[in-house]
Each structure stands twice: as C-alpha cells, then as structure tokens.
Amino acid sequence: MEHLVRAAIDGHQDAFEQLVEAEKQKLLAKAYSYVGNKEDASDIVQETFLQAYKSIHQLKEPKYFSTWLFKILIRECFAFLRQKKRTFVVETELIQLQLTDHDQITTYEFVHEALSLLRKDYQMVLILFYFYDFKGQEIAYLLNKPSNTIKMHLHRGRIQLKKLLEERLNKPIKQKEVVHMLKEQLAKLALNFVSIPDDYHILVEDYSDEKATFVWSPNNTQEVIKVKLDQHGKLLNLTKPSSITETLLTTQLQRAIAENFLTAQYAEALEYLALSKIIEKETETIFYYEQFVGGYPLASYVTKIAISNYGEIIDFTYGGYTETPPSFPAKLLSKEAILQEVYKTSWKLNIKYLSNELYSVPQSGLYPIYESSIVHQTFNAINGKPKFEEGPEEHNTFSPFPKTYGLDKNATIETIVGLDEEMVKLREVELDENTICEVWRHTNWKAPQNKTIESFLLERMGETVKIKVDKQSRKLKEFMWFKERTGELDLSYDACREIACSFIATYFEEYVPYLKLKVEEPSFNELNYAFFTFPLFIDQRIQLEEERFYVGVNKTTGFIDIFWSPRMDLKLLQSYEASTIKPFEDVMPALKEVDAFLQWSKQDGESEKEEVLVYKLGQLETKQWIVGLDATTGQLIVSKL
Structure with a gap:
C-alpha cells in the first residue's frame, strides 16, 4: 500500500483513487457510528477524501496514511456535529438522576450549566469522550494534544464537575454519580437505533x-423493543419486531x-470475526460470527445477527x-x-421420557437407555485431564409413599393454591401448546417508582404467585409463592411431610401407586420451608429420571408455597x-x-474470557450431543438441539 501512497503524494490521481x-x-x-445517518456519513467521507487530496503532499510518512486519513475524518465528524448544534452545552433537554441515598427523582437543569462553567479544554474533552464516543487517542488527534494531556483533562474535568454539582445541590455526591449523569445521555443515543411506536411505553x-x-x-403484550449500549454508546444488543413486509x-x-x-x-469487527453458521427460519435468517483460532471458534466471542426475510435487523x-x-x-x-x-x-441403565422433538427417537415416550456422565465431560486437548472431577456416586434411599387419606377437595385452582379475594390475575401467558401460566398478586401492591432492571424484575415477580395449569383439562401442574407468608405455628418436619402427602x-391420587418418598435428613431452610421429593417409579422398582413431585411446606403457616408435578402424562x-x-x-x-471433537472452552476459575482447547464427545457424522444408548435397539440417541 505504501507504494500507492507515495505515488499519490507525487500527484498520480489513479493511485489516490485506489487508496480511496x-x-x-x-x-x-x-463516520456512521459517530453521526448515525448513512447520507451524512457518506457526505463526511467525501469531504474527508477531498481534504486529503488537497493536502496529501504534506504527508511525510506514507506508512501513516491510514492514521492521517482517520484524523481528517474525525475532524470532519466533529465539525458536522458542531454545525448541527448537537454539543452537550447547547442542548436544552433535562437530565434526571436518582441518587443512591435518596428516594425521589430530582431534575437537574443546572448540569448543563455546570459543564459550561468548566475550563473550555476540560469541557471539550468531556463532551467528546462521553457523548460522541471518541476514544482518548482520537481526542488527542482531534485537538492536537498529547494523550497524557487528554487523560489529565478527563480526570480533572470530572473532579471539577463534581465540585460544581455539589455546590448547587448543597450536598455531597459521589464521583460515580457524576459519571452517571453523563451516561444518562445514552438514552438519546439509544433512539438512533430504533423508532418507538406511539403505543409503546418504556x-x-x-x-x-x-x-x-x-x-x-x-400494554398487555410480550412484544418488546430492547437496546443495550456500553458506557461509550456502542451498541451491544438490539431486539425489535419486524415492521417491514415488502420485498423478500x-x-x-x-x-x-x-x-x-x-x-x-x-x-474493524470483520478483521477478527468470520461467519460460522447460518440458520434459516420461516420468517428470518440468523447469522453467527465468531473468532477462530486454529480453525476452531472461541467460546467467548459470538455475535448474532437476525435479519427478517424483508431485510430488517430484528436481533443483534x-x-x-x-x-x-x-x-x-x-x-x-x-x-x-x-x-x-x-x-x-460405567454405563447405567435408566428409563427416561424423551420427546421426539428434542431427541433422535421415533416418537415421544418412555425409553430404557444406558447413560454415562462421560457424555457431559470435556477433556483437556493437551493432557487429557477431564474438566469435571468425578465425585462419589450418589446413593439415594426411598421409602414407600406414606399411607395418607385424601381431604375434601377445593373447587377451584385459586382455592387449591390458597389465593384470597384481594388478589387479582396480572397476566396469563401460553407457555406451550399444553401449558398456561397465570400470575397473581394483591391489589394493594405498589410498583417501584424507577425503571431499573431490578425494579422491572420486581414489578414482574415481586410478591406474585405463579400458577401453571394444563391448557385442555385446566388441571394444576405447579405453583410457587414469591410472596413470603408467615404465621404463628411451629410445625414439626413430620407434620409438614403429612401435609405434603395429603x-x-x-x-393427584392416581399417581400414588407409582410414587415413593426420597428419604432425607429432616431440616428447614432459612424461610422455614421443609422440602419433600416424591419420584415416580415403574413397578416400584425402576425410578423414572427427572419425573417427580416436589413440595415445599411452610412450618409457620402449614401452607404449601412450592409445588411441582411430573412433566409426563400419567x-x-x-x-x-x-x-x-x-x-x-x-x-x-x-x-x-462416538467421536471426539476439538473445541475452545471457557476456563473455569480463571479470567472470564480465558479459554482452553478441549475434546468434546459427539456423534461421528453430525457432532450432535450424545444422550445415551437405546437399551432395546442398541442405537445411539443424540440431542437434536
């Protein structure tokens, strides 16, 4: 490339065009990442090349051509932003901040004023760094200052801004709160990536x-638009429904x-990432990009991009x-x-329920299979050391289901679960073709006032009762109280077990002939629950893997607050x-x-992104994960996922 730069410096137009x-x-x-508009970005790049053509004779070192060109570009970007009056000082929007030690949200009109009172060089560096995603090195190029000077201006600028804000608030604030004020401008950057319909709310x-x-x-839908940005305004995640239905x-x-x-x-992403997988679905196509080392993708770096059939980005x-x-x-x-x-x-015989949608079996049903923990194992590709050390085999003890008489049945799901008249159904969601989930809560519950993720989860889960029922029969499948219930009782472990069995x-009396009780040391957790497991058995001899009743009884109330039933139809x-x-x-x-395949795997106990090359077992032709061996046909059973 340097020979082209030298030719361009010497006035050869065709060489410059090749560089362009x-x-x-x-x-x-x-340019697009700075200004958020393709047309504006194109104009800026054209102006950059024009300025470069006029001054290329001033370039002394051809090897620095790309850096020199980039410097011109960011100058043009900043000039564009300044012409559009998009600098922080002249904006009129208000910034809101919820202080960590105060309940109310306060509007800070004077944040703009405080920033405008800083020294101009501090002010400019903060603007470029926090609101326009310029890195320290780029700001140094832009302002013709050493990188260390930029770092010093950022540090001192934040300190002075903190001091000015404290004077106007008349209270001490933390340095991280100052940065938080600056980061709240990210809310405006998020809107560069999505258009929010009128009927959507945040x-x-x-x-x-x-x-x-x-x-x-x-309101009242599961449809969402989501944008996640890093602290510099760079896009990390985008999810939105498709709105285009034009050309396939x-x-x-x-x-x-x-x-x-x-x-x-x-x-620079595609300098490091390569297309690894394409999944074509009915309404979209998903592209995966990964970083490869030695021909194998690293586990820590996966970028997913879903494009609707009409060309719209719907997941990033x-x-x-x-x-x-x-x-x-x-x-x-x-x-x-x-x-x-x-x-x-060692391979152990078990009987499991397998769905033909998930596993390579002819139809959904019960299958006797030989299983081994080795199918879940990975081995260091250099020394063969397994990732998971084998512990002693767990030996469970089971007793017959206690002789218990049924009680008078409650008439409705609500009374079975224990809901009272002051509780209302918040929502009902169809989880799959067979299951509906209902969410209930007291009418006097007050939602959090802020909109953090923690508050959102609290609003969805806080003090709720979740109930799953069979869609066709409306029979109870499971429920869980997320609202703590306390009482004056002090029941024994045996009394709680009697409540669970009753x-x-x-x-579920039809299940009783197939049930046993898992024998465990009597105990209560910190919330005063005693838990009981009742596995399903065939002929009272062979346990069905993962099929059981699980019941949590509160010893202070005698209420069942947690209940799970078997997934399999009796x-x-x-x-x-x-x-x-x-x-x-x-x-x-x-x-x-069975074959062993190389892959990169995250290293437990080390740095979050540190990886090691391992062998993983899979089916020879498809590389699909192995479940076990069919004990009747002798065929290998693999996962379809």
Whole structure:
C-alpha cells in the first residue's frame, strides 16, 4: 500500500483513487457510528477524501496514511456535529438522576450549566469522550494534544464537575454519580437505533455495570423493543419486531445487510470475526460470527445477527473479539486416547421420557437407555485431564409413599393454591401448546417508582404467585409463592411431610401407586420451608429420571408455597410395557459412532474470557450431543438441539 501512497503524494490521481477505494468502507462505518445517518456519513467521507487530496503532499510518512486519513475524518465528524448544534452545552433537554441515598427523582437543569462553567479544554474533552464516543487517542488527534494531556483533562474535568454539582445541590455526591449523569445521555443515543411506536411505553431505563439498557413495550403484550449500549454508546444488543413486509430477500442479500450493520457499529469487527453458521427460519435468517483460532471458534466471542426475510435487523447481539487470542497448542493428545475412556467408563441403565422433538427417537415416550456422565465431560486437548472431577456416586434411599387419606377437595385452582379475594390475575401467558401460566398478586401492591432492571424484575415477580395449569383439562401442574407468608405455628418436619402427602393424595391420587418418598435428613431452610421429593417409579422398582413431585411446606403457616408435578402424562406411564432390555455388551457396538471433537472452552476459575482447547464427545457424522444408548435397539440417541 505504501507504494500507492507515495505515488499519490507525487500527484498520480489513479493511485489516490485506489487508496480511496481501499479505505472507503472503513471510513463510512466509522463516520456512521459517530453521526448515525448513512447520507451524512457518506457526505463526511467525501469531504474527508477531498481534504486529503488537497493536502496529501504534506504527508511525510506514507506508512501513516491510514492514521492521517482517520484524523481528517474525525475532524470532519466533529465539525458536522458542531454545525448541527448537537454539543452537550447547547442542548436544552433535562437530565434526571436518582441518587443512591435518596428516594425521589430530582431534575437537574443546572448540569448543563455546570459543564459550561468548566475550563473550555476540560469541557471539550468531556463532551467528546462521553457523548460522541471518541476514544482518548482520537481526542488527542482531534485537538492536537498529547494523550497524557487528554487523560489529565478527563480526570480533572470530572473532579471539577463534581465540585460544581455539589455546590448547587448543597450536598455531597459521589464521583460515580457524576459519571452517571453523563451516561444518562445514552438514552438519546439509544433512539438512533430504533423508532418507538406511539403505543409503546418504556419499561426499563437502567444504568448499571457500565451499561445502559432500555426496553419498550405496548400494554398487555410480550412484544418488546430492547437496546443495550456500553458506557461509550456502542451498541451491544438490539431486539425489535419486524415492521417491514415488502420485498423478500435472498440469504445472500440478508448476509450483506447483516455485515453492513455490524461494520457500521464496529468497523474493524470483520478483521477478527468470520461467519460460522447460518440458520434459516420461516420468517428470518440468523447469522453467527465468531473468532477462530486454529480453525476452531472461541467460546467467548459470538455475535448474532437476525435479519427478517424483508431485510430488517430484528436481533443483534455483539460478543466482541480479542486482540490477544490464546495460542493453538503445538502438540495435542490423540483423540483415540479420549475415545478409550468411553469404553472404560460405567454405563447405567435408566428409563427416561424423551420427546421426539428434542431427541433422535421415533416418537415421544418412555425409553430404557444406558447413560454415562462421560457424555457431559470435556477433556483437556493437551493432557487429557477431564474438566469435571468425578465425585462419589450418589446413593439415594426411598421409602414407600406414606399411607395418607385424601381431604375434601377445593373447587377451584385459586382455592387449591390458597389465593384470597384481594388478589387479582396480572397476566396469563401460553407457555406451550399444553401449558398456561397465570400470575397473581394483591391489589394493594405498589410498583417501584424507577425503571431499573431490578425494579422491572420486581414489578414482574415481586410478591406474585405463579400458577401453571394444563391448557385442555385446566388441571394444576405447579405453583410457587414469591410472596413470603408467615404465621404463628411451629410445625414439626413430620407434620409438614403429612401435609405434603395429603395434598398429593387429594389432588393427584392416581399417581400414588407409582410414587415413593426420597428419604432425607429432616431440616428447614432459612424461610422455614421443609422440602419433600416424591419420584415416580415403574413397578416400584425402576425410578423414572427427572419425573417427580416436589413440595415445599411452610412450618409457620402449614401452607404449601412450592409445588411441582411430573412433566409426563400419567397415561403414558400406565400404558408402558416393559421392553426386552439388552445387556450393555450387546449395545456397545453403537459406541463406534462416538467421536471426539476439538473445541475452545471457557476456563473455569480463571479470567472470564480465558479459554482452553478441549475434546468434546459427539456423534461421528453430525457432532450432535450424545444422550445415551437405546437399551432395546442398541442405537445411539443424540440431542437434536
């Protein structure tokens, strides 16, 4: 490239045009990230090239051409922003801040005034850094000052701004609150990425963990628009429903839109990330971009972009990249050494309910399968050390379901759960084709006044009762009280167990012949709950994995506050006929379909982003996760996910 720069310096127009073509897309993306408009970004880039053409003869070092060109670009960007009167000092919007030690929200008109009273150089650096996403080095280029000077101006500017705000508030404030005031300008930046319909209202406006999160939604729907920004206003996450229904696009065009959007936010992203997977759905296409090392994607850096069939960005999640990736090992343990462990491990016979939507079985039902914990294991690719150390095998003890008589049944779900007349149903959501979830709460509950994520979750969950019922039969499946209930009782563990057994015998008596009680040490948790587990058994001999009743009884009230029932329909259990189960030696040939695959994995106990190369077991042809071996057919069962 340097030879082209030298030729351009010498006045060769065709060389300059080649440079323009090489740099144009990168500059367009950067300009767009500053001004938020494609047309304005294009004009700025054109002006940048015009200024560069006029002054390229002044460039002394060809190797610094890109840096020199970038310096011109950010000058033009700032000139544009200044012409649009978008600097912080002249804005008239109010800034709101909720102080950490005060309940009320106060409007600070004087924040603008306080910033305008700073020294001009401090003021300018704060504006560029907090509101226009210029980095320290870029500000140094822009203002022709050393980087250390910019750092000093940022530091001293924040201190002086804090002092001015304290004088006007007549109370001490923390430095982080000053930064918070500045960050609240991110709310305006979020609107550069989405248009909010009139019937939407804001649910979340949260500034925490050095991020800003905004969520809008219309009333009584699950539809949301979400924008998450980092502390500098860079887009981290975007979710919105599609609003365009015009021309259907090809996957190739959808990919072009995805990559244009990505580079508009992060100009250098595709220098580190590569397309790893495309998932085509009925209404959208999802593109995944990952950072590869040695031909394998790093687990910590995944960017997802969903494009509607009409070309609209409807989901964007930026996972970043690293400039210092891990080194690919010079020598690897052979995968044959890992595969030998598959034959050495113990395989245990279980009976499980498997859905044909999730697993490679011909139909949903009960299946006897041989399972081993090794299918969940990963092995260090250098030394073969397993990630998860095997602990002692858990040996549970079960007793017959206690002889318990049922009580008089309550007539409605509400009375079974224990709702009172002052509680109202907040919402009803269809979870799947078989299950409906209802959420109830007292009418006198007061919602939080702010819009943080914590408050949003509290508004959704605080002091609620969640009930799941069967969509067709309206029979109770589970419920949980998120409202603490206390009373004057002090029931024993045995008395609480009797309450749990009576509840099952009353409302789920048809299950009782298939139930046992898991024997556990009597205990209560800090909320005075005693918990009881009642697993399902076939012929009272073989436990059904993951199928059980789970009951939490409050010893101060005698109420059941937590109740979960089996997922499986009892009719399936009643109609189950024992299959001819083959000994493990007869199904072992299916293990030939197991292979070990290399992948990068996050390293537990180390830095959050540190990764190690590991072997993971999967099906030979598809790489799908292994569930176990069908004990009747001898076939390998894998997950479809």
